[in-house]
Amino acid sequence: MKKALIITYYWPPSGGSGVQRWLKFAKYLPKYGWEPVIYTPLNPEANTEDPALMKDIAPGTEVIKRNIWEPYSFYKSLFGKKGSSSDGGKHIKANLIGSNNKGLAHRISMFVRGNFFIPDPRCFWIRPSIRFLVKYLKEHPADVIVSTGPPHSMHLIAKGVARATGIKWVADFRDPWTEIFYFKHLNLSRWAYRRHRALEQSVLDSADIVTVVSRKMQEDFLARTSTRVEIITNGFDPEDFNSKVGPRLTGNPVTEFQKFSLVHTGIFVDNGNPHHLWEVLGEKAAAEPQFREDLQIRLMGQVDASVLQGIEEAGLQGNLVNMGYQPHDEVVQWQKTAQVLLLPLRKEPEAAAILTGKFFEYLASGREILAFGPTDGDLAKALQETASGTIVDFYDKEATRREIDRLYGRFLQEKGKKDCTEEKGLSKEVMKYSREHLTGEMVKLFE
Numbered sequence: 001m002k003k004a005l006i007i008t009y010y011w012p013p014s015g016g017s018g019v020q021r022w023l024k025f026a027k028y029l030p031k032y033g034w035e036p037v038i039y040t041p042l043n044p045e046a047n048t049e050d051p052a053l054m055k056d057i058a059p060g061t062e063v064i065k066r067n068i069w070e071p072y073s074f075y076k077s078l079f080g081k082k083g084s085s086s087d088g089g090k091h092i093k094a095n096l097i098g099s100n101n102k103g104l105a106h107r108i109s110m111f112v113r114g115n116f117f118i119p120d121p122r123c124f125w126i127r128p129s130i131r132f133l134v135k136y137l138k139e140h141p142a143d144v145i146v147s148t149g150p151p152h153s154m155h156l157i158a159k160g161v162a163r164a165t166g167i168k169w170v171a172d173f174r175d176p177w178t179e180i181f182y183f184k185h186l187n188l189s190r191w192a193y194r195r196h197r198a199l200e201q202s203v204l205d206s207a208d209i210v211t212v213v214s215r216k217m218q219e220d221f222l223a224r225t226s227t228r229v230e231i232i233t234n235g236f237d238p239e240d241f242n243s244k245v246g247p248r249l250t251g252n253p254v255t256e257f258q259k260f261s262l263v264h265t266g267i268f269v270d271n272g273n274p275h276h277l278w279e280v281l282g283e284k285a286a287a288e289p290q291f292r293e294d295l296q297i298r299l300m301g302q303v304d305a306s307v308l309q310g311i312e313e314a315g316l317q318g319n320l321v322n323m324g325y326q327p328h329d330e331v332v333q334w335q336k337t338a339q340v341l342l343l344p345l346r347k348e349p350e351a352a353a354i355l356t357g358k359f360f361e362y363l364a365s366g367r368e369i370l371a372f373g374p375t376d377g378d379l380a381k382a383l384q385e386t387a388s389g390t391i392v393d394f395y396d397k398e399a400t401r402r403e404i405d406r407l408y409g410r411f412l413q414e415k416g417k418k419d420c421t422e423e424k425g426l427s428k429e430v431m432k433y434s435r436e437h438l439t440g441e442m443v444k445l446f447e
Contacts (some may be wrong), residue, residue: 001035005133005142005167005445007154008170011040012057015050017266017357021174022188025239027056028439032283034060037142039133039374041068041125047302052327056237066132068125071117084366107187114186118195121155130160137165148172149365150180150347155203162206170445171207172232174357181271181348209445214378216353232442234357235433236364236427241331243268259296260411263338264371265331266358268299270306272344274372280404284312288373292407295319300326300334335365340407341382345373347394352377360433364426370403386429 006026010018026036036058038412057063117123145167147158153170162169173295177183177200188196204210204225211232212218221229262281285292297311298321311320328332335341339360345351352374359379368388371379380391403423431437 001030001033002143002446003037004029004138005039005145005161007133007147007158007161008037009041009044009149009151009154009414010046011038011063012053013049014044014046015325016046018150018174019053020049020328020357021234022146022172023053023056024235024435025056025439025442026061027237028436029443030058031436032440032443034443036141037140038063039129041122042066043068045070048325050327052329053265061106064136068122070121070124097107106218110185111165111187114188115192118157118192119199120151120153122151123156126153126156127387129157130164133157133161134164137161137167142167143415145169145211147406148174149177150175152177152200152203154198154308155207158384159203159206162208168207168208169206170211170442171203172211173221174213174216174234176217176220176350176353177203179217179345179350179353181350209443211442213357214353214355215381216378221354225348230445232438232445233355233433233440235435236360237435238364239286240329240361241336241364251301258294258415259339260294260408261289261296261298261338262342263298263334264300264342264344265326265335265361266301266309268301268303268344269346270304271348272372273304273307273348274342274344274394274400275310275311276395277342277372277404278310278316280397280401281319282316284401284404284408285314285316285319292319294408294411296321298334299323299402300331332361332365335362335367338365338367339411341365341369341389342366343369343371343379343389344394345371345377345379349374355379355382362432363430365425368407370407386427388430422423 006022008022009221010016010022012023014021026038027293029036038061040063069304109205113121114340145158145162147154147169149155149172161167178196183196188274204221204227207227209266210221210227212221212229213231216230217230218229221227263403281297285295295316297316297319299307300323301324302325308320308322311317311443335380343356343359343362345354345356354373355378359369359371359382369383371391372394373379373391375391375393383389383391390403392403
């Protein structure tokens with residue numbers, strides 16, 4: 001078999017969305033004649049852990065883990081136990097750059113992060129990793145090197161290794177670098193801004209192929225480099241959804257399934273809080289007792305305090321089931337039981353380029369999606385292409401109300417007529433986003 005050295009910060013038992021993409025590629029690569037070799041930190045600052053993901057690691061996969069030093073003790077000394085996440089901030093998350101904290105300590109930490117840790121706090125791992133991998137590859141040759149970011153330090157490792165060894169290199173961008181929504185909030189000096197841009201440009205120009213997850217990202221990169229830039233979207237693994245293990249329901253399952261359930265899974269941030277949705281639901285619940293009885297808002301994952309506050313202010317705390325972080329294999333089962341899957345993006349112009357990995361898992365569940373964000377972005381086009389749901393502007397309350405009325409009306413028509421967990425076949429348009437198919441597309445680039 002040919003070998004692919006995959007440099008990734010995220011790997012099980014770490015959980016969360018950053019793990020899924022290359023865990024699934026690595027799972028299916030052997031079917032296409034490629035052996036994955038994983039290079040990843042031994043002691044990463046993970047937001048969550050999900051040991052159940054270990055089952056997706058292909059048997060015999062070589063995983064090289066080496067110590068990494070990260071400056072998160074700096075953040076912890078600044079923040080202490082303060083925070084805005086649903087856990088009260090007792091556990092300091094590694095993704096503090098997404099926080100809505102406006103305090104002095106946060107602003108200082110953001111300045112230090114953006115201006116001194118370039119391109120990110122994993123930068124101290126770059127040189128030791130290059131030295132190690134160059135030596136490793138002399139004894140264990142590989143046919144291609146893959147780096148996946150963020151964190152973009154992984155790309156700089158791959159650039160150094162590819163330059164020293166001459167091995168072909170695929171730079172995979174799961175998110176943008178300098179065009180990501182939070183980049184403008186890093187309080188960068190002119191020098192630091194130029195440094196970030198120069199490093200990004202060096203990756204774009206040095207890689208043999210650049211892969212991205214959305215059309216807008218492809219357009220942005222093609223305008224800046226002559227390197228080949230290809231779209232390999234995120235996707236879903238049908239095996240995750242074929243599990244016969246149902247979710248751990250509380251109470252009577254029939255009662256649970258008969259709810260008008262709005263389900264959100266994953267990180268729910270302040271910057272993606274659909275305030276008008278909670279207002280519309282609260283007003284409808286106040287006016288229609290039956291709607292209040294039917295409504296259920298089920299959240300799974302890290303939830304910002306502002307989201308919970310918005311639900312409470314709308315008088316809907318009695319309709320909320322906040323489950324916290326759940327293992328991925330259980331999350332997908334809950335997605336299959338939802339009446340509506342909520343998919344808010346960010347209240348940022350850069351959201352037009354985002355085609356989040358969550359979308360594809362929602363797609364595989366066969367449930368209708370209600371998204372919030374730019375109505376002319378990549379997600380809007382994907383929803384239309386797959387006929388899987390609707391997107392509403394965050395600030396359009398009347399459009400939000402129309403969608404809730406439509407979805408609830410459909411729920412009432414179908415209530416009691418069939419089991420809402422009934423399996424639905426997936427169309428060809430949906431199946432092209434299966435992880436196995438997408439791995440085949442990635443292998444074409446390798447070869």
